[in-house]
Amino acid sequence: MIDVKGLTKAFGDNLVLKGIDEHIYPGEKVVVIGPSGGGKSTFLRCLNLLETPTSGTITFKGTDITDPKSDINKHRQKMGMVFQHFNLFPHMTILRNMTLAPMKLLHKSKSEAEAKAMQLLERVGLADRAGSYPSQLSGGQKQRVAIVRALCMEPEVMLFDEPTSALDPEMVGEVLDVMKSLANDGMTMVVVTHEMGFAKEVGDRILFMDGGVIAERNTPEAFFDHPQTERAQNFLAKVLM
Amino acid sequence: MDLSGLYESISAIPAAELSGWQSFFVKFYRAWFMNGRWTQYFEGLLATIEVTAAALAIGVALGVIVAVVRTAYAQRRPGTHNPLLAVVDFIFKIYVTVIRGTPMMVQLLIMGFVVFSSSRNFTLVGALTLGINSGAYVSEIIRGGLMSLDPGQAEAGRSLGLSYIQTMWHIVIPQAFKTILPSLGNEFIVLLKDTSLISVIGGKEVVYFAQAIVARTYEAMFPYIITAVMYLIMVMGFSYLQSILERRLRASDRR
Numbered sequence: 368m369i370d371v372k373g374l375t376k377a378f379g380d381n382l383v384l385k386g387i388d389e390h391i392y393p394g395e396k397v398v399v400i401g402p403s404g405g406g407k408s409t410f411l412r413c414l415n416l417l418e419t420p421t422s423g424t425i426t427f428k429g430t431d432i433t434d435p436k437s438d439i440n441k442h443r444q445k446m447g448m449v450f451q452h453f454n455l456f457p458h459m460t461i462l463r464n465m466t467l468a469p470m471k472l473l474h475k476s477k478s479e480a481e482a483k484a485m486q487l488l489e490r491v492g493l494a495d496r497a498g499s500y501p502s503q504l505s506g507g508q509k510q511r512v513a514i515v516r517a518l519c520m521e522p523e524v525m526l527f528d529e530p531t532s533a534l535d536p537e538m539v540g541e542v543l544d545v546m547k548s549l550a551n552d553g554m555t556m557v558v559v560t561h562e563m564g565f566a567k568e569v570g571d572r573i574l575f576m577d578g579g580v581i582a583e584r585n586t587p588e589a590f591f592d593h594p595q596t597e598r599a600q601n602f603l604a605k606v607l608m
Numbered sequence: 609m610d611l612s613g614l615y616e617s618i619s620a621i622p623a624a625e626l627s628g629w630q631s632f633f634v635k636f637y638r639a640w641f642m643n644g645r646w647t648q649y650f651e652g653l654l655a656t657i658e659v660t661a662a663a664l665a666i667g668v669a670l671g672v673i674v675a676v677v678r679t680a681y682a683q684r685r686p687g688t689h690n691p692l693l694a695v696v697d698f699i700f701k702i703y704v705t706v707i708r709g710t711p712m713m714v715q716l717l718i719m720g721f722v723v724f725s726s727s728r729n730f731t732l733v734g735a736l737t738l739g740i741n742s743g744a745y746v747s748e749i750i751r752g753g754l755m756s757l758d759p760g761q762a763e764a765g766r767s768l769g770l771s772y773i774q775t776m777w778h779i780v781i782p783q784a785f786k787t788i789l790p791s792l793g794n795e796f797i798v799l800l801k802d803t804s805l806i807s808v809i810g811g812k813e814v815v816y817f818a819q820a821i822v823a824r825t826y827e828a829m830f831p832y833i834i835t836a837v838m839y840l841i842m843v844m845g846f847s848y849l850q851s852i853l854e855r856r857l858r859a860s861d862r863r
Contacts, residue, residue, distance in 0.1 A: 417763055419685060435685075444769030454764035458782050467778060468768035520768055 368393045368524060368555055369414060374423035376409055383409045385579035387423070391524070391557060396550050398570035398587075399559045402602055405577045407559045411528050414557065415439075415446045428523075444472055447517030451529040453509040455501040455516070461488070462497040465516045473520070480519070487515040491545050507538030511545050524555040531562055563606060567591055575599045611641060639830030645821055652814035653838055659735040659803045659813060664796060666739025671746025674700045678747070679754045680772070700747070707744035712802055715741055720809030731813070734806025742799050749795060753788035754780060786857045793850040797843050804839070814838055 369391040376384040384406045391397055399407045412418040414425060416432060416439050424433050432442050456464050465487070466480035475483070488494045491511040501509055510530055517525060527546065531539045543565050550556060550569045560566060566573060566587060573590040575583040575598075583590065583599045591607075594600045615637045618630050626634070640646050681697040684690065707715070719737040720730060727733055757780055765775035807816040818831040825831075 415767060417767065440766075440769050440771050442769075443767055446767075448764075448767035450760060450764065450767075452760055454758075454760040456761065456764070456779055456783075458786075468770060471774055471778070472769050517768070 368395075368428060369557075370424075370426040371414075372424045372426070374410070374413060374425065375421045376406075376413060376418055377421045383579055384413070384420075387581060389574065389581065389584075391555065393523075393555055394553050396556045396558070396569050396571045397574060398566040398572070399557065399574045399576055400561070400563070400566055400602075401574075401576035401582070406579045407576045408528055410576065411526050411557060411559050414526055415443050415448055417448070440472075444468075444520050445523045447520060447522035447525045449510070449513050449517055449525065449527045449530045451532050453501070453506070453513045453533075455509055455513060457501050460498050460500060461493070461504070461512050464501070464512065465519045468516075469519050484515070484519055487518055488512075490548075491515055505538060506534045507541045510534065510538075510542045514542075514545055514549070518549075524557065525549065527556065527558040527560065529559050529561065531560065561606070563591070575602070577602070611637065615641070635825075635827050636830050638825045638827060639821060639834065642825075648817040648821065649814060649834060649838065652812065652817040653842075655731055655811075656800075656803050656813040657842075659731060659738065659806065659811065660796075660800045662732075662735040663738035663742055663799055663803070666736065667742030667746050667795075667799065670740065670743025671750055674704065674743065674747035675750035675754060676776070679751055682755070704744045704747060707741055708748075712738075712741055713805055713808065716805055716809050730810035731806065734803070734809060734811035734813075738799060738802060738806070741802075742795065745795050745798075746792070749788050749791045750784070752791075753784035756787065757784050789850070789854055789857065793847070797846060800842060800846065801839060804835075 371389045374387040465484035469475045469480040570587045574581050577598045583596050724733045765779040804815040814835050818835045821831045822828050
């Protein structure tokens, strides 16, 4: 579904991604883990071109989206993204946050878009907050809204950039539950996270990134029980204490 | 009490014998009531408001265009090259540099006596010059507001598939507007007061008429103090409106 070839990304002289080749298949749940500064977030943000790759190609459903002539806005509609800091629009109600893009881009009527949004809010248990503003919600609630806001566009793949890293510990569970139920529905997901439990339980494949390359790729069982590389062993020793 | 009658009787007294309040009254009468002079102040006031409104419209329109183009250029997608955008950005950069680097008064003199030296409509030339001047400052204020917003907001909009323009219009500008409102209000107050400068090229606003009355009566105090009070009242009224608007816009933060 997403094919990455020879992807590199430099910020000035700092080479953050040093050549990534990866393929993400439909329905797959890929979890990207690794130490900070290893290029995980940059890799994810390159997938929907929030960062422009320095070289290499990204092919989404057969179209090279790194080609400047391709209409990236069209492709982004099919790639939902959830950010570490939620990035809800503070000047709009929850409902408006969710209906803005479907009304502008999918040309849905207001009632149609709102019906869909309410159905999704119902699913994450926040239907009663539809008229609230983001500032009135807790972190966990904001992140659940951010997830369903992306789902309103009916994406084919969901990208998660450390969705629980900015949350208080007691709110992590509610967000992971939403992501698990999404995974059970068969959504294609690429998740950058530090939640090893989630990686083990939900992931089909683990990508271990360190130093701008994918240092190890494996199934969760194999990766967590018998990490192949020394870097992965060191990393796991630190995080699984 | 009949003011003109009172004035007649007091002004008949020789100047050396006038008491303090009597000479005070005579001066004020000459500066305000005599020959219906007060209507001139209001004529000037009306012109001041008209010039401010026209300059404001020009300034905001120019400021928004310049700010949006310069922000778009600064945030362009790397690897894409738009020569038109680059040229326009360069021209706007020169515009802002020149306007901010030269005094308002000098700009007025150049526009009034060099560029539009054949025009007799000094007030209009003054309004145009003020608008062009204000546009440079407004563009910098707006640009600062657009650039200061958390980049995550624009990223969230773009990640949903919204275009650059749609993201700007629905997400960035409404939030930036709230943060720049105080500085924008400040700029408008400066603009309102700067209209007094157009009298140097013959623009007919309050100061122009006050100067004419001073020339007629040889008495400077009252015409200028009246002018100052008029500006003060206008600015206070504007500040009040601004505070109402700011309170309204903050509504979504406090809930």
